[in-house]
Amino acid sequence: MSGVVVAGVSRTFPGVRGGAPVQALAPVDLTVTEGDFVAILGPSGCGKSTLLRIVAGLDRPTTGTVTLDGKPVSGPGADRGMVFQSYTLFPWLTVAENIAFGPRERGTPSAERRAIAEKLMAQVGLTQFANHYPKQLSGGMQQRAALARALANDPKVLLLDEPFGALDHQTRSLMQELLLSIWEEHRKTVLFVTHDIEEAVFMANRVLVMSARPGRFKSEVAIPFAHPRSYKLKTTPDFSRLEEQLTEDIRSETIIAVQAGF
């Protein structure tokens, strides 16, 4: 079976200072077939990031397994690229060096590394900033570089943990279009975690709504819009209808989350 298969994965964190253990994630099942773009939507604290981190291999499930193309995931690896919400470019490396980091770790010759970095910088519009350090870039530029860095390993799966969460609304829209155009070109398997409904509907082919803690999948909505998609899609009645439906689904969960004090 190609793609990502999450089977019965749950995660319980041990209690802090003798407190009761916290179940962040109820056992969940999820299959992301190769080339699909799946968004996971949920209120904060619902365990959606925990699930993504388990797929990335940065966290271990309490129960269940994750497989990629049939092989069990036991730790982080270059076949699953990740972009984080926080700015995680290495501050001591330039943009070009940051993008070439993954290939360098895997022993790619330097000429080839440079070619990869140049191609990706052109794709995300950072060619003129090749020799800038991350601190010299805006938030949006840093996340574009982080996306290019994750793509430099040519991963099978792209895991995105609210990568545009810290950006302003306008930059965010442009980043969504950029990511979408890259996906439309490469058709990489994407698992995208967000709490932004518009973002999920605009980019994904499937949107999964997660319940409040402990997270479970509450509903799934197929997004029927054809690719390539334009930003103008966001103002169509069909788009609004899907947004409304998801808003209803997630609202009740957010109320539960707020009452539980997350």
Added chain:
Amino acid sequence: MKPLEPVSPAARVVLGIAFFVIFFAAWAAVTFGGLVPKIFLADPVTMLREGWYLITNHGFLVDIGVTVWRVVGGFILAALVAVPLGLAMGAYKPVEAFFEPFVSFARYLPASAFIPLFILWAGVGEKQKLLVIFVGSVFQIVLMVAVAVGSIRRDLVEAALTLGARDQGIVARVMVPYAAPQIAEILRLVLGWAWTYVIVAELIGSSSGIGHMIIESQALLATGQMIFGIIVIGVIGLISDFVFKAVNQKLFPWSTI
């Protein structure tokens, strides 16, 4: 003046120099004005004259060279041991658990209290001076480097892991470069402390060096010479600080952006 309001570069220089001027003016006033007897405190002019006398007639430049050599030598030895150990402790928690309690304890052992013991072991020669500086610096550097390395942002390590980095790559190409500017800053700080250890070592048992000159001058009640020695230490400290900062800026341009 408002809190945190910036000061212009020119004003900063003027203000910085102004305090030196006031300091020397006050010193001149109390000594030339006769408020303090000459036997306790020489005036600035006498201090400079005696300093010149020391340099021309007593080979004081050699003393300065000897002291600098001791500080730098002992400090480099300490750094060679402490930086790798601190890195290992910061990166690997079992290593930290093994060394940390002892190093924390050893850090509070005053280097100067070891001097009589070191004289027994190593005589009053260079070995003893290097030992004092080594003991005074090594534990401080180990602990501070371990903390600097251990404080690496977890998300940077995780990003490197998802990019395919393995244990060695994480340490060598993420943790070390992340902590390098802080390590350089730690070395700058501890070098300043090393200066106090060397002078104490030279005051107690030595036949050369700035500290030796100061204790000799005390026997002659030559306060001008003593103060000149102290000021020389201050000036050298200022120069080494300046060099360290310039080198750090050159080596780690990204950390000062």
